[in-house]
Amino acid sequence: MTTYISILRGINVSGKNRLKMDALRLMYAGLGYIDIQSYIQSGNVIFQTVSVDAKLLETTISTKIFETFGLLVPVLVLTLDELKIALNNNPYVIDSAKDPVFMHLTFLSDFPDNDKLNKISGLDFSPDEFICLGKVIYLYCPKGYGITKLNNSFFEKKLKLTATTRNLRTATELLIMAEKN
Numbered sequence: 001m002t003t004y005i006s007i008l009r010g011i012n013v014s015g016k017n018r019l020k021m022d023a024l025r026l027m028y029a030g031l032g033y034i035d036i037q038s039y040i041q042s043g044n045v046i047f048q049t050v051s052v053d054a055k056l057l058e059t060t061i062s063t064k065i066f067e068t069f070g071l072l073v074p075v076l077v078l079t080l081d082e083l084k085i086a087l088n089n090n091p092y093v094i095d096s097a098k099d100p101v102f103m104h105l106t107f108l109s110d111f112p113d114n115d116k117l118n119k120i121s122g123l124d125f126s127p128d129e130f131i132c133l134g135k136v137i138y139l140y141c142p143k144g145y146g147i148t149k150l151n152n153s154f155f156e157k158k159l160k161l162t163a164t165t166r167n168l169r170t171a172t173e174l175l176i177m178a179e180k181n
Helices: 023-032 054-069 082-089 116-121 151-160 168-180
Strands: 001-009 036-038 044-049 076-078 101-107 129-133 136-140 163-167
Touching: 001 054, 001 082, 001 163, 001 168, 023 044, 036 116, 036 168, 044 151, 044 168, 054 082, 054 101, 076 082, 076 101, 082 101, 101 151, 101 168, 116 151, 129 163, 163 168
Parallel strands: none
Antiparallel strands: 001 044, 001 076, 036 044, 101 136, 101 163, 129 136
16 A cells, blocks of 8 residues: 545635535545545545555546535645655755745646746745745745745646645644654
8 A cells, every 4th residue: 555645725725615624534435545644624635545646546536526525626646755755855944044934835736847937936026935846846935825926826827737835834744644654
């Protein structure tokens, strides 16, 4: 069995796309997944299943959410190794002047097109910063993620990919839980 971490985009935010985690865990069980755990109410689910393509899992889970709850929810699925690498590659954690509370990881559905990424990489979003490495955008938003222009919608519009963001604390906790799974 392989451990996966699914992160759902845009549920239980500002009263929209309300989805109870116990109902979501039951849905995952109905798909035949095991050792299912959720973390907080924003759609973080750790589970195990036979090793399959993550894109297939994303489609399966997203389709089942629509069938079960009537919600169109983008789903990104990471392997344990992908999450571990994403956290280990965070370029901001080595800067002691940067407070980890303001660090976030935006996970992308695919590798961004270099031309699209280059168009936004040279722009000034001060005091906010971002660095894209592979399918992860590392954010540092010293005034808070809630007011940054560098949100999911921005990256989805500019890169034409699905994006969902987790703060560093949540991403780290997901790794700890997944490693125990």
